[in-house]
Amino acid sequence: MKSYEKLLERAEEKISKELTVVKRFNVPKAEVLVQGNNTIIQNFSEIASYLNRDKKHLLKFLLKELAAPGEIKDNRAQILGRFTGEKIDDKIKLYVKEFVICSVCGKPDTKLIEEDGLTKIKCEACGSKRVVRKL
Numbered sequence: 001m002k003s004y005e006k007l008l009e010r011a012e013e014k015i016s017k018e019l020t021v022v023k024r025f026n027v028p029k030a031e032v033l034v035q036g037n038n039t040i041i042q043n044f045s046e047i048a049s050y051l052n053r054d055k056k057h058l059l060k061f062l063l064k065e066l067a068a069p070g071e072i073k074d075n076r077a078q079i080l081g082r083f084t085g086e087k088i089d090d091k092i093k094l095y096v097k098e099f100v101i102c103s104v105c106g107k108p109d110t111k112l113i114e115e116d117g118l119t120k121i122k123c124e125a126c127g128s129k130r131v132v133r134k135l
């Protein structure tokens, strides 16, 4: 009896976990620290992995958008210039729209692939593909 209850408990846990995953796509807010003339995104790795994207790809996009040089240092990104968390979040939103969300079904279950010399966003949910610009 006891093991059956445990099993049930585990099944319920699993279901609620899966539900939260599909329920919402909440990109973590950028935790920004301005140090001198540099802006550090402290949770950069976390954001990239939440988006299921390469850190370098995301950084390249941000640097282009902000017209500033920068680099990845461990789990953080360091960008030359002073930027607010809101500004970084706005740019990440643009990135999500262009490189993460499927424009056909609106789901974030996508990946970037190289095909015929082009970078494409491929949707795992509906199977559609679209070409994205090279960064």
Ligand SMILES: [Zn+2]
Pocket: 102, 103, 104, 105, 106, 107, 123, 124, 125, 126, 127, 128
């Ligand atoms: Zn789709």
